[in-house]
Amino acid sequence: MNIEEALRIIDTVLGSKGLNNVQEFVLRQSWQNRSYAKMAAESRYDETYLKYVGFKLWKLLSEAMQQEITKGNLQASVERHARTLAQPVTTPGDPTCSLTDLVPEAESPETLNQANLHVESALSDSATTATIATLEKALSQPQQDWGEAIDVSQFCGRSDEQTQLKHWIVQDRCRLIGVLGMGGIGKSTLSVQVAEQLSQADLNSFDFLIWRSLRNAPPPEELLVDLIQVLSNQQETAVTLPPGVNGRLTRLLHYLRQARCLIILDNLETVFESGERVGRYRKGYEGYGELLRQVGEFRHQSCLLITSREKPKEIALSDGNQSPIRSLLLAGLDIKDGRAMIQQRSMLDAPDVDWQRLVEHYAGNPLALKIVSAAIEDLFDGRISRFLEYMQRQKGALIFDDIRDLLAHQFERLSQTEQEVMYWLAINREFVSLNELQSDLTSTPAKQTLLEALRSLGRRSLIEIKAGHYTQQPVVMEYVTERLVQQVEQEVSLFNISTSISTLFFNHYALIKAQSADYIRATQVRLILTPLIDRLLSNGKPWLEQRLQELLATSRHQPGYAAGNSLNLLRQMSVDLSGYDFSGCYIWQADLQDVTLHRVNFAGADLSRSVFAETFGVAIIVALSPDNMLLATGGNNRTVCLWQIATGQKLFSLSGHTGWICAVIFSPDGKLLASSSMDQTIRLWDTQTGDCLQVLVGHTDVIWSLAFSPDGQWLASGSDDYTIKIWQTATGESVQTLREHTDQVKVVASATLSGRQIFASGSDDCTIKIWDAATGECLDTLPEQPVLVKALAISPHGLLASGGADCQFQLWDLTIGRRLSTSIQCHYPILSLRFNPSGDRMLSAGANESVQIWNVQTGQCLKALSGHSSGVFSADWSRDGQTIAVSEFNSTLKIWNTQTGHCTRILKGHHYAIASVAWSVDGQAIAVGDAAGQIRLWNMATETSVAIGKHDNWVWALDFSPDGKSLASGCFDCTVKLWDLETKQSVILPLPAQMVTCVAFTSSGQYLAVGYYQQGKILIYDRVAKTVAQTLQLEKAGIWSLAISPDDRYLVCSGEDAMVVLWDLQAGKCLYTCEGHISQVHCTAFSPTGNCFATGSYDHRIKLWDRATGDCLTTLMGHAGQVFCVKFSPDGEWLVSGSSDGVIKVWHVETGICKLTLCGHADGVSGIAFNSVLVNAETKLQQLTSGGRDEMLKIWDLSTGECLKTLRACRIYENMNIIGATGLTDAQRLSLQSLGAVEETPI
Incomplete structure (x- = not known):
């Protein structure tokens, strides 16, 4: 008997009681003879609690099966009970069960085994990580x-x-x-x-x-x-x-x-x-x-x-x-109920015989009766008898077979404007406002009579109206949609160049709306675009492509949706659009976010309401305006962006910062936007004009967090310089500098408590402090946290939530300065926390692929906004509680409706910043990993590249195996892949699904070291045994880099807490911790001799350390930004470093003197690698490769400092011509140009 059969027997015995998640988990583990200690280790449940659950479970089963059942005799007891049953679980004639209840014949043993694995995985990785009290309370x-x-x-x-x-x-x-x-x-x-x-x-x-x-x-x-x-x-x-x-x-x-x-x-x-x-x-x-x-x-x-x-x-x-x-x-309503239903909505009255004839004629169909009763009121003065007489005179009018017959009859009676409205409601698929319908319509007469048409359709019961928004019943929507598809199919099939495009449905209606909510647009594709293509493809794909090109040519300079529809159809058919000419066309409602448009001509085109890819890079932070109209984002491209939420249109790209954007926040009145950066400055922007009003200078390190006081008069900033500054918003003056933290300040939050405006701050010193906003007095210091504080939020009622890398958030009552007993598990390191306006709900997000909404009082997770394809940097909750904005690790922004749980808008940032580089062993190729997850191999002889595969996020690490046959890649998508360079195929290594920041082979190639950000651990993977051979664990900080000594004995790693740790791999123990950096240590490298190693930090410094003693040998200073990468030359004479300032420095190791400063990158240098090129029998040319956030790959001659080559992969809109194109904001135009678009006058 297997576990699934046992569970079915137990379910049958227990009946409606069933097993809850925890009981089933204990049962499954006990069936496999696993100890309670092992269960606790796998599930994070307390061992004592699991023993208690087991005790209660065995007692429950013993009573149900009338025999003593223990953990030790579980299998034998269940099998014995099955044999002693008079009937094997089912009873012949029992209407509620059958033999198929126990043995689903359609499922093979393999399928069941796979399902069981998923079940166990789900129980151990998901359900069992919740707090027991929360889960059991929620289930009850x-x-x-x-x-x-x-x-x-x-x-x-x-x-x-x-x-x-x-x-x-x-x-x-x-x-x-x-x-x-x-x-x-x-x-x-x-x-x-x-x-x-x-x-x-x-x-x-x-x-x-x-x-x-x-x-x-x-x-x-x-x-x-x-x-x-x-x-x-x-x-x-x-x-x-x-x-x-x-x-x-x-x-x-x-x-x-x-x-x-x-x-x-x-x-x-x-x-x-x-x-x-x-x-x-x-x-x-x-x-x-x-x-x-x-x-x-x-x-x-x-x-x-x-x-x-x-x-x-x-x-x-x-x-x-x-x-x-x-x-x-269901049959129709009887005469009594049909009459009652009509009279709920109208004043119709008539003799019983007329009511009988009316209801019977329409077979008691409620919708039909609603529609026809509206017509009787409007056209027959509310007299049913006159209507019946009229219908009797019409040939066949008293035949009612289906609601569609009535709808067809009613549709023909509608005015032109009413028909247009009906088509647009079917396209929009959900309730829409009057303004949105107004913008959809193409004809002026229709716009002028829209309100009258809506009133008429409402009286006819053809539309549903709710709070000034309009839609259709499903049966009506389906009918109108089918009618639209049939009409457009006919028009496209019969089109010829003499046809007037302005008269066609194809020009009057958008088949999909690019600016619709994403789930609506997906529905439009499924129910309108795809069925239309399927019908048209009966003539063949080449015919259809040619016909769409003819429609495009005819629609040039003609306002309407024809060109946009043609483009959307071509896109859906996966036609290569390279070189297409759309000049002078009205490209309305075209969805071009993920379409490669190389050399496409949009010169003079109207691109209104079309959606393109964006270039916000990785949006580290998001903020919603108080009126829920604007979204602000900031990230690694040093630009603050302002978006219109309703359309997804970028309104402003605010430039001025020279480093990554770390925080954005709106003032309480929404008139100001504050942003902070790694450039150590704060900028205040006018949200109406996009103008920079002030630059606030005073911090001496990265500014990670901002918070306005509730009245907007003060602005608090938290920095890596260990301080919090209070700024006067009106003047930009720094009025307070708070210095009580002993480590970097990562988060600040604000609130009003007992009439006093306060700030809270969280630091890497593991404390939370409460401050008086006006005086700067430290009101309270909350007890030390077990981990670095990464997120803070304060509710209107004085509750403070704090979260960090321990995958849980704590709740504090600030009125008494105590932590509540509630500690809520989230299964992921927390990077963002927000309360809703009423303070009874909490949003949490972080290094996981979902955003969760919690009931603060009970600790129950009410909703998980899943569908994210990577971890979440930041999330914000609107003031009205209706909207949540989310930024993902993979350059994606999402807007969620909290009422429906739908993702209403997705903005994808196409960003090709290089994250990692590595030379092949033979020196013939360079591997490059980028922010989009792409891995490319550049052939240095031909200066061409080929994409060998893809991750779903930043590829932070690449390393070639010593034999040159394999390439390892580590990514924030929680995978490590091993690529066969001959076949270009990859395998995902069986390692934990956590964010990977670094990988390195040992010199033998048998072992691969993998560093993880989430839990601060390093795994040593044995490629031969295909298992983890060793685990190295840090206490608090996530891992950002690692390096292995040439003799494979030592490993050095670094992380976000400024610590550098050296490990003895043979003994599996930590030898010492190197202290000296004052900010995150982003990179490490061993010298070729292994006697020393280098580290580079966000504190702008590089340090050389003695491997034997752990002493700092020298500190190299000269970079004006965070140090992203360090690498020794093969002979060990030189150390090269790359920084966020876009500069590469070449240092002489023995003297510490900077020999060369290489300038050329327009953004941070994130990867460097060496290669030796044989010039002749005696001379080797030392070449350096650098990869930058500016998407450039550069090859340098280290003897002269000359840049030999600059390489760049083609972008999504390479050479797309937008000269004279309208319908774009200045910010959108800049985005398109950064993705390869040009403005060239056609020859």
């Missing part, structure tokens, strides 16, 4: 997530159907129920009405209730992540879950067994292929069928209810009165 409280459920406050009728569904769900405990019927018949409203009744306190028997609409056809993988996040109390996310449908279904079924859940999926028909046989799933949506099959077949204690116009075959095959799978076919 019923949770409801209504998604986009509609308002049913005016629900009418269907009492029998409600009773039937509730009986199936509560009494019969059906596992799968389908509510079926034609469009508009009321399936959605009935599902919400029943769910609301079941959610009432006296009826609620569910631990979870989830309602989801499928009208935008989310892929099954995404839906499963959404459901599992809710059911796991946000413990499992897209990051921790297996990637495919099967693995995720395994986890979903786990939760459906563990808790009593009611899940409702509305509009399932959207995932079916239209025009095909009933129940055939769209390509890529077959996972929905597997979801229905497994939920219906496998035993659990939950219920999945779907609504659909089509009956899924998974329900049709097993539907029956004695089955746990049921279906309800």
